[in-house]
Amino acid sequence: MTRPVSRSEVDRLGKRGSYKLGGLGPVGGVRPVPPRPFKPSFPRPQHRGSLPGWILTAAAATILIAGAAVIGVWFMPFIVGIVTGVATRQGRWRLRVSVPAVTSIAVAGWGLALWLSALKGLPVGATARTIAVIAGLPPVATVPVAITLAVSAAQGLAGLWLGRSLAPGPPGD
Secondary structure, three states: OOOOOOHHHHHHOOOOOOOOOOOOOOHHHOOOOOOOOOOOOOOOOOOOOOHHHHHHHHHHHHHHHHHHHHHOOOOHHHHHHHHHHHHHHHOOOOHHHHHHHHHHHHHHHHHHHHHHHHHOOOOHHHHHHHHHHHOOOOOOOHHHHHHHHHHHHHHHHHHHHHHHHHOOOOOOO
């Protein structure tokens, strides 16, 4: 089981290069350079476009979603989300900015459409209560309206995800 140790192996013990362990320690007493201390920095965001321009675009997208919902194009938050995803990817906007923006645009657009329909005299509340009763929910209009707004937000976020994933990265990335 064991082989006898030769005299040459015994003579090498304790000498440089006799232990081939992959260089675990520094060679020749050289100490490794300590890591540099962490210094937090708060650089300005590097997105393109002016803030008033983005706000006007968000207002136009909200009106577009509301108008499309009134005429029956219920999937417009998804399309607006795709366009916003491409624009925010190219403009280097972060998700912490674009996710709340798309969510608020989609919810505001569908909320505006429901509000305009109610102002026209359409029975939005009565229809929502009927849907709630059929679904087995309490007969209040807020639950179906909230579900409608949540679905529009989900459509917008799905479009944002798809737009950001399909868009090429900005130059220099």
